[in-house]
Amino acid sequence: MSHSVFGKILVRQLLLAYRRPAAVLNPLFFFGVVVLLMPLGLGPKQTVLAEFAPGLLWITALLAALLSAEMLFRSDYDDGGLEQLVVSDDSLYLASLGYIVAHWCLTGLPLALFSPVFGQLLALPAEGYLALATSLALGTFVLSAFGCVGASLTVALRRGGMLLSLLLLPLEVPVLILGAGVVERAINGMPIDSLLSILAGLALLAAALTPVAIGTSIKISLEV
Amino acid sequence: MAWTWFHRLGSSPWVYRFSGTLLRFLLPLAIAMIVLGCIWGIAFTPPDFRQGNSYRIIYIHVPVSVVSLAGYYVMAVAGAVSLIWRLKVADMAMRVAAPIGAVLTFLALLTGAVWGKPTWGTFWVWDARITSMVVLLFLYLGVFALYEAFDNKTLASKACAILSLVGTVNIPIIYKSVDWWYSLHQPASIKFTGESTIDPSMLYPLLWMIVAVYLLYACLLLLGLRVTLLESEAKTAWARKVVMEVK
Numbered sequence: 001m002s003h004s005v006f007g008k009i010l011v012r013q014l015l016l017a018y019r020r021p022a023a024v025l026n027p028l029f030f031f032g033v034v035v036l037l038m039p040l041g042l043g044p045k046q047t048v049l050a051e052f053a054p055g056l057l058w059i060t061a062l063l064a065a066l067l068s069a070e071m072l073f074r075s076d077y078d079d080g081g082l083e084q085l086v087v088s089d090d091s092l093y094l095a096s097l098g099y100i101v102a103h104w105c106l107t108g109l110p111l112a113l114f115s116p117v118f119g120q121l122l123a124l125p126a127e128g129y130l131a132l133a134t135s136l137a138l139g140t141f142v143l144s145a146f147g148c149v150g151a152s153l154t155v156a157l158r159r160g161g162m163l164l165s166l167l168l169l170p171l172e173v174p175v176l177i178l179g180a181g182v183v184e185r186a187i188n189g190m191p192i193d194s195l196l197s198i199l200a201g202l203a204l205l206a207a208a209l210t211p212v213a214i215g216t217s218i219k220i221s222l223e224v
Numbered sequence: 225m226a227w228t229w230f231h232r233l234g235s236s237p238w239v240y241r242f243s244g245t246l247l248r249f250l251l252p253l254a255i256a257m258i259v260l261g262c263i264w265g266i267a268f269t270p271p272d273f274r275q276g277n278s279y280r281i282i283y284i285h286v287p288v289s290v291v292s293l294a295g296y297y298v299m300a301v302a303g304a305v306s307l308i309w310r311l312k313v314a315d316m317a318m319r320v321a322a323p324i325g326a327v328l329t330f331l332a333l334l335t336g337a338v339w340g341k342p343t344w345g346t347f348w349v350w351d352a353r354i355t356s357m358v359v360l361l362f363l364y365l366g367v368f369a370l371y372e373a374f375d376n377k378t379l380a381s382k383a384c385a386i387l388s389l390v391g392t393v394n395i396p397i398i399y400k401s402v403d404w405w406y407s408l409h410q411p412a413s414i415k416f417t418g419e420s421t422i423d424p425s426m427l428y429p430l431l432w433m434i435v436a437v438y439l440l441y442a443c444l445l446l447l448g449l450r451v452t453l454l455e456s457e458a459k460t461a462w463a464r465k466v467v468m469e470v471k
Contacts, residue, residue: 149390153383157373166369167387170362173355205393213390216307220382 005090009098010105017106027064027107028114034060035118046123053122054132054183058176060118061111061136062143062169068107069147070164072099073155073218082155083222092215096152097207099214100145108140124183131186138199139179145206146171152217175202233313237462240453243446251443257436264429272426278342281335286430287437289332289357295325295441296360299367300392303385313449315381316456318388319371320448324441326364333357363391 017024038056042048076082085095115136116129124132150168154160182195232238265283272279299321306315336354337347348354367384374380422430457463 146390149386153370153387154373156379160373163369163373166362167366170359170366171391171393173359209393210390213386217383217386220379220386223376223379 004094006094006098009095010102013102024106027068028110030064031060031111035121050123050125053124055180057118058180062172062176065107065140065143065147066165066168069151070161072151077155082218086219086222093211096211096214100148104141104144108144112136125187128183128187131183131192135179135182138203139175141203142175142206143172145210148214149210152214156221233311236453236457239313240450243450247446250439254439254443261429261433261436269426269429275343281339283433285335285339287434288328290434291437291441292325292328292332295321300388303388307385316449316452320445320452322364322367324444329357329361
């Protein structure tokens, strides 16, 4: 696997993150500090928090994915790494997929794994834990894919932050609705298979199509 | 041969002249149709047995909603054409389509709110379809903002083309959302298959208005296109000549 450009990019991104562990923890810290704000803003009543927990956790995940997306291509753009990638005869499609999967491994996956802890803090009923983790794992992949699209479109701009949210949040609305819906349904004891399937479908669709958009946008941003 | 029209689209003076001829017919037609359609809808249709006269805003609300959704496709297709064939006119059409679409979407939301007050008792409900229209508004604004953020306008239009193509993924979800979530909003009344739940005496003026707003959209698009053409070719002889003649 590590012979293809997909594996190379993936391993490289993970290695870069491993060498700067604080950066890996940032999304988790961000998630934690936003969760801390919720009871401060809404009041500490367990029943109130439990009612809003699915939506709050999902919105927080959305913001975490959004904020981490901005710097995705920045250093590779600045040091010419992206240019080398484009002029090499490696597939830009596979490379883009590598960036998406790496971003997901570093933001979405940890959030999904630690989500029961945050669920506990917001008094999420126990039935919702598995649904929250599964929906986050699937949904954040879509968020990473869209994040890469947005980052590749705005990498040539110096002040992309606000713009990136305006571009990405409307596209991510269906993921939020489905993701929070899954948790909501699980808490109410309803079957969640159908909604999870739709989320998984969106993730596959994103994996198949967004690398095309990302590859093209990288080329556009580099003016080649 | 049959494809020569396509190559002519590459010539700015030709597009400018042709759109001028087209507008000479289209613009009066669109305005006349909208005026007649409004009179028809306000004065010559029966009041709704439950909503009384307040439903008449449907003759504005539904057409602008329909065209604002279709406008996104116009923008995305124009973007795709400009990416694939590097056609400058398509590129400008995409750029012009974004603000027009945003205004139409805003009008759809505004008329919906005005209609919502007497019928639902509130200006705003977080219903799936309304929310989808807000999303559409932000998709339009995103394209607009991305274009403005670039200094290099060639890059800007390419990036916008990509963004609008990615955004098209959301349009089917907007349509589907009506079926996905049950809420206050009534289910779609016009069905292309099967019986409509709207009486023909109300349906015909509605269809008339939809056609009228489509025509108006085409006119606005062409008008915007002509201005953009003149702006971007301000240094060429033909553009100078056109502007001098108008003066």
